[in-house]
Amino acid sequence: MELFNLSRLELYSPGNKAFLIRSIELLRDELIQFDENIRREWPQRNLKGIRQVIHKIKPSVELFQFPEEYWEALDTIYGLDENFTDYQSFEVIIEKINIFTSKILDELNTYLKLNQ
Amino acid sequence: MKCLIIDDDVLMVHILEELLSEVDFVELAGTANNAKEAISFLHNHDVDLIFLDIEMPEINGIEFLQIFARNSVPVIIVSSHKEYAFDAFEYNVIDYLLKPIDRNRLLKALGRARQNGNNHTITRESSENFYIKVNSSYQSVFFDKILYVESLGDYISVVLEDRKITVHSTLKKIEQKLPERDFLRVHNSFIVRLDKIEKYEDNFITIRKALIPVSRSHKMLLNQKLNIL
Missing domain, CATH: 3.40.50.2300 (Response regulator)
Structure with a gap:
């Protein structure tokens, strides 16, 4: 299963392979940072920080058409109420986000290896 | 650009x-x-x-x-x-x-x-203001904060968004300091900042509730300067 789709990105600069590769490299860096941030902020119960982190990644999730499930999981966490305290009940969603992120990263790395 | x-x-x-x-x-x-x-x-x-x-x-x-x-x-x-x-x-x-x-x-x-x-040449911060001598001090006035300037005989009132400065001067003098692209004399006693005009009806302009007269001789230029649909 392909976890990302380049069709929208390709529209920005059709046929420009260098642009495509550089964009994917930047996406990979962004996702690595996102993964680190989520893993740091969630145990600290920093909902504001988590929201900011998710907010930053959202345009890329949309642009690279990551799976709907991933989008929904991010949306659920992003939409948690300010006064939310029941972190444990959402551990499963955070776990889902972490797994998806790792899988997407794997795919991006594979793509880069094959195309560089 | x-x-x-x-x-x-x-x-x-x-x-x-x-x-x-x-x-x-x-x-x-x-x-x-x-x-x-x-x-x-x-x-x-x-x-x-x-x-x-x-x-x-x-x-x-x-x-x-x-x-x-x-x-x-x-x-x-x-x-x-x-x-x-x-x-x-x-x-x-x-x-x-x-x-x-x-x-x-x-x-x-x-x-x-x-x-x-096309209507602007953008400049650095330093050329976005000028100074008015008020008593013994010089007050900085940013062009984009000016709503209009009114002549009051030997004095002028520079009406800003947050205050008014009245000094001994003439409209002619201040007109030379103001960027031509943004300001226009609409009457012998008034210079207005064009993008602050909220309403223009008959022979009057409205800026923040102030009703400013437009003289017949300045009307044509005003019509040209305003981006009228």
Whole structure:
């Protein structure tokens, strides 16, 4: 299963392979940072920080058409109420986000290896 | 048209750079990953257009607009948040694009900026103000804060957004200090800042509840200067 789709990105600069590769490299860096941030902020119960982190990644999730499930999981966490305290009940969603992120990263790395 | 991109999202900057590189009337003057970097850049470079993200660390886009409000550089907001649009349009924002950027929307926004830019030569912060001697001190007055200037015989009142300064001078003298593109004498006793005009009806202009007369001799030039649909 392909976890990302380049069709929208390709529209920005059709046929420009260098642009495509550089964009994917930047996406990979962004996702690595996102993964680190989520893993740091969630145990600290920093909902504001988590929201900011998710907010930053959202345009890329949309642009690279990551799976709907991933989008929904991010949306659920992003939409948690300010006064939310029941972190444990959402551990499963955070776990889902972490797994998806790792899988997407794997795919991006594979793509880069094959195309560089 | 020289542009500056201010965004901490390097991927989005990369995409915007690529899109702008295809537009013949646009030249990328620089990029900044945060507002502080941008402010420092703008102290040393003239730009005609700014692409500005909202969600940035330390100083966010709205705060940047507040700090930079006195500068008349047009801004295109590029954000994944829709909800800041209302706040943003309080400033010199000419368009609001959502991330990820849509190429056609970007081109439309650039067209708008180009049209806007035809009437402007954007200058550095330092030339955006002048000084008025009030008693023994010199007060800085930013051009974009002036609503209008009224002649009161041997005195003039410079009506600003937040205060009024009355000094011994003439309209002719102050007219020479004001940028021609932004100000117009509409009556023997009044100079107005064009973009502050809220209503123009018959022979009167309304600016913040003040009713300013337009004389017949100045009416034609006013009609030409206003961007009337």
